[in-house]
Amino acid sequence: MTAAAPLDSRLRGTRARRRNERSVKAVLLFAAVLTVAISIGIVSSLIFEAFEFVRSVDLGRLFSAGWFPRRGLFDLPTVLAGTLIVTAVAMLLAAPIGLASAVYLAEYASPRARSIIKPVLEILAGIPSVVLGFFALTWISPNIVRTLFTESTGFSLLAAGLGVGILTIPLVASISEDAMRAVPNSLREASYGLGARRVTTSLRVVAPAAISGIVAALILAISRAVGETMVVAIAAGASGGSLFTADPRDPGQTLTAAMASLATGSDNVTGNSSAFLSLFFLGFVLFLLTLGLNLIGDVFVRRTRQVY
Amino acid sequence: MVTDADPQFDPPEDSTTDAAAGELVNQTLTAAELAQDQSSGRSPVGLHVARAPEAGANAEAPSIVRLEGVSFYYGSFRAVKDISIDVRAHQITALIGPSGCGKSTLLRTINRMNDLIPGTRVEGRIRYHEEDLYAPYVDPVEVRRRIGMVFQKANPFPKSIYDNVAFGPRLNGFKGDLDGLVESSLERAALWGDVKDKLKTSGLSLSGGQQQRLCIARAIATEPEVILMDEPCSALDPRSTLQIEELMAELKEKYTIVIVTHNMQQAARASDRTVFMNMAEDRAGYVVEAGPTVGIFTDPRNQMTEDYVSGRFG
Amino acid sequence: MSNSQAITVGVVQGSLRRRRVDVAGTVFAAALLLSLLFTLAVLAILVGDQMTRGLPVLAERGTDFFSASLSSRPAQAGIAQGLIGTAMLTAMVALLAFPIGILTAIYLEEYAPNTGLTRFIAINIRNLAGVPSVVYGLLGLAVFVALFRALGVGTGRNILSGGLTLAVLVLPLVIITSAEAIRAVPNTIREAGYGIGASRWQVVRQLVLPSAVPGILTGTVLALARALGETAPLILAGAVLGSFSTGGSLGDLFGGPYTALPVIVYDWARKPQEEFRALTSAAILVLLAVTIIANGFAIFLRNRYDRRW
Numbered sequence A: 001m002t003a004a005a006p007l008d009s010r011l012r013g014t015r016a017r018r019r020n021e022r023s024v025k026a027v028l029l030f031a032a033v034l035t036v037a038i039s040i041g042i043v044s045s046l047i048f049e050a051f052e053f054v055r056s057v058d059l060g061r062l063f064s065a066g067w068f069p070r071r072g073l074f075d076l077p078t079v080l081a082g083t084l085i086v087t088a089v090a091m092l093l094a095a096p097i098g099l100a101s102a103v104y105l106a107e108y109a110s111p112r113a114r115s116i117i118k119p120v121l122e123i124l125a126g127i128p129s130v131v132l133g134f135f136a137l138t139w140i141s142p143n144i145v146r147t148l149f150t151e152s153t154g155f156s157l158l159a160a161g162l163g164v165g166i167l168t169i170p171l172v173a174s175i176s177e178d179a180m181r182a183v184p185n186s187l188r189e190a191s192y193g194l195g196a197r198r199v200t201t202s203l204r205v206v207a208p209a210a211i212s213g214i215v216a217a218l219i220l221a222i223s224r225a226v227g228e229t230m231v232v233a234i235a236a237g238a239s240g241g242s243l244f245t246a247d248p249r250d251p252g253q254t255l256t257a258a259m260a261s262l263a264t265g266s267d268n269v270t271g272n273s274s275a276f277l278s279l280f281f282l283g284f285v286l287f288l289l290t291l292g293l294n295l296i297g298d299v300f301v302r303r304t305r306q307v308y
Numbered sequence B: 001m002v003t004d005a006d007p008q009f010d011p012p013e014d015s016t017t018d019a020a021a022g023e024l025v026n027q028t029l030t031a032a033e034l035a036q037d038q039s040s041g042r043s044p045v046g047l048h049v050a051r052a053p054e055a056g057a058n059a060e061a062p063s064i065v066r067l068e069g070v071s072f073y074y075g076s077f078r079a080v081k082d083i084s085i086d087v088r089a090h091q092i093t094a095l096i097g098p099s100g101c102g103k104s105t106l107l108r109t110i111n112r113m114n115d116l117i118p119g120t121r122v123e124g125r126i127r128y129h130e131e132d133l134y135a136p137y138v139d140p141v142e143v144r145r146r147i148g149m150v151f152q153k154a155n156p157f158p159k160s161i162y163d164n165v166a167f168g169p170r171l172n173g174f175k176g177d178l179d180g181l182v183e184s185s186l187e188r189a190a191l192w193g194d195v196k197d198k199l200k201t202s203g204l205s206l207s208g209g210q211q212q213r214l215c216i217a218r219a220i221a222t223e224p225e226v227i228l229m230d231e232p233c234s235a236l237d238p239r240s241t242l243q244i245e246e247l248m249a250e251l252k253e254k255y256t257i258v259i260v261t262h263n264m265q266q267a268a269r270a271s272d273r274t275v276f277m278n279m280a281e282d283r284a285g286y287v288v289e290a291g292p293t294v295g296i297f298t299d300p301r302n303q304m305t306e307d308y309v310s311g312r313f314g
Numbered sequence C: 001m002s003n004s005q006a007i008t009v010g011v012v013q014g015s016l017r018r019r020r021v022d023v024a025g026t027v028f029a030a031a032l033l034l035s036l037l038f039t040l041a042v043l044a045i046l047v048g049d050q051m052t053r054g055l056p057v058l059a060e061r062g063t064d065f066f067s068a069s070l071s072s073r074p075a076q077a078g079i080a081q082g083l084i085g086t087a088m089l090t091a092m093v094a095l096l097a098f099p100i101g102i103l104t105a106i107y108l109e110e111y112a113p114n115t116g117l118t119r120f121i122a123i124n125i126r127n128l129a130g131v132p133s134v135v136y137g138l139l140g141l142a143v144f145v146a147l148f149r150a151l152g153v154g155t156g157r158n159i160l161s162g163g164l165t166l167a168v169l170v171l172p173l174v175i176i177t178s179a180e181a182i183r184a185v186p187n188t189i190r191e192a193g194y195g196i197g198a199s200r201w202q203v204v205r206q207l208v209l210p211s212a213v214p215g216i217l218t219g220t221v222l223a224l225a226r227a228l229g230e231t232a233p234l235i236l237a238g239a240v241l242g243s244f245s246t247g248g249s250l251g252d253l254f255g256g257p258y259t260a261l262p263v264i265v266y267d268w269a270r271k272p273q274e275e276f277r278a279l280t281s282a283a284i285l286v287l288l289a290v291t292i293i294a295n296g297f298a299i300f301l302r303n304r305y306d307r308r309w
């Protein structure tokens, strides 16, 4: 028992190290708390100002002739329709091209080809959206939109949608490629073993097995397209305001572009004017939309992980 | 994600002594009974073989780790129940039993590795030199410095061979001749000859058997008193396995070893004492029989033990 | 008998032989390849188009383009203020978002108890990463600009607001990539460390982090590349559109009006004069060079250190 006493004290460990461990943990915890505080800050400032807006305007103004914030007309259908059109155009381009690229990369490309093509796609993913906006305005619009629809003025939801589509191709391609590559090889071998050809295997075996990931890729791409700002702000054209339109060939306003143009003239819209507050209202609507999409996308992403 | 390495079981200080004393008496009684039982001799022939080494070892080998009624819970699942065994100094104690009976779990409670798994709980006492290892004031990090561990799959750090061995001493602020310590540790792990010219190369570049010996060298470089080994040879070829067994025989001069193994020959060849565990109906592991290895293998008192060591189940 | 055998052999041989043309298969593969080529072609056209318009400007103006201030006269306009702004914003992102992001990732992966709250925080962070960047601009406007105005730092529309906004914007990205890098370090390494008596911080600092560094680095460089190209949040957080003159003092630098390279691109892209188109392309070339180098570096790092355990 006499030998036990010093041992006992040694099993306690040194006070310095315990203090050290505690302070490390405190610093890390502080960082985590700060992160949480920031997210709470974002959401609560949005909610607060959006609520101010809803209180300050006559709700009838949310359904009026068009989106002209400086004249007190805040027609929600106008911006929502614009967003819907841009997103639809973007997905019509990005979904087929992105998915086909993914199938090619996952099922056809040699490892060598992959190792070259993938970085190029990643470079495309890294191109700032303001650059694509300019490209949509100065190249897509004259060379594609005006060739198809000669009466177009240069600014159009269509050109903006195509620009956004290009931006989301890499996103669709990389997430769905990951999903297809996660499909175990045994499934492919089983299919080939039955005498199936590569087309059949890709479309009938791999794609269905990866369907959750593919759906997730599309949903996340939609979310990205809904939130894309600069392409639309530059190429869609309606800087001050816009009348309601359902025609992709027209210039128009989206949730995000409306925010950008409000901010661009932001020297004029300050303080508690309803135009200024409408910025936050739009932001809140946008936040809810993308949050919903991301949550749904997340469910699908997790489902892919569970299967294998 | 991991939980805090706080003690998860803090017994009230005052009741400890009583319970412990009771347990101790029990323990002694059991041992005495056991001896009695054996000397009264259901199988006098086996008895002679079995008792000779144990009698000697018993007299001079004090228990260094003692488990008293230990149960371990993963959440609400009790993985082992009511385990009472002695680990004696400078002996090799083998833990055997069918897969899933809780050998690894039990081993890892001894150096509080299980503290790192959230939602786990220990009941009963584990004494190390009579100190309660799970007393609130005990720092699990200190426990692990004294009771080292070698894992089933060799897990060298992605660092040089030298840095692997020097890692533990450096943690402890070792001031002396580090090169010498690294050399002697590798020497004792029977690896020095293989690696003395490439101490700066990555530990991951070694063969499986060499990696496991590197892990042993790493464990002994911190000068622990007890080394826990969880199936250290399961991923090795027979030659490397024999090397490690020889190594253990040498190491027990200096250390106390507890080894989990599925290899009956290994347990029979290499260990002094054997603990045979099995699973109860509720999948909780318990000790069927514990005692000198020779006794367990040549004259098991329990039919289950006999079936297991002779390979008829498990 | 022997005749029918010969026929059977012939049929089997025939069916084993590769069919002459697998039309459907070839068309399908060609379609896939075409879509991929479409993407690559877009990239090539985009870069080529900017080059044809922008390179002459760069050639003609030379260093003047980089050292001149903003101006409404195309012949004199340059991107110096944008370069300074972008450099300062990048530095602020690195100084603020990297430490907080990496420390948060370490806490979540190595320290946080696995409770509902922790999982909620993790989900939260993942969703924050999907919030459109323009919404972060609102945060910058409502919180940072307002804060600096209240503190009396000019109008509050200064580079500090912009930098804080971008830092918050990339924070989730830094956390997610760092956490992934930390999670990729196998548990056996941690067990080995604990098994020889390392404390939690020793295990993290000396075993986990060194193995996770390449992944963390990749994530942070990607985050920087993202911050370099962001425009919308800066416009909301008060970056100036149009020209302004900068005083030389530190106070002006931090408290005065500011802009950044992508903001200049946006500003010029909206101008009606034809000359500004060429200037825009020239500025885009600079912006592309910077972001492609940053992204390329990240991709290189990842491929280089892509360790299989």
Ligand SMILES: Nc1ncnc2c1ncn2[C@@H]1O[C@H](COP(=O)(O)OP(=O)(O)OP(=O)(O)O)[C@@H](O)[C@H]1O
Binding pocket: B074, B077, B079, B098, B099, B100, B101, B102, B103, B104, B105, B106, B117, B283
């Ligand atoms: N981290 C854990 N969480 C929950 N249950 C666990 C955990 N680890 C082990 N178990 C359970 O505890 C029981 C004992 O496991 P343990 O690994 O200790 O068995 P073992 O005897 O070492 O088996 P083996 O011989 O296969 O290594 C098993 O039922 C196992 O499923």
Ligand SMILES: [Mg+2]
Binding pocket: B103, B104, B105, B230
């Ligand atoms: Mg085990």
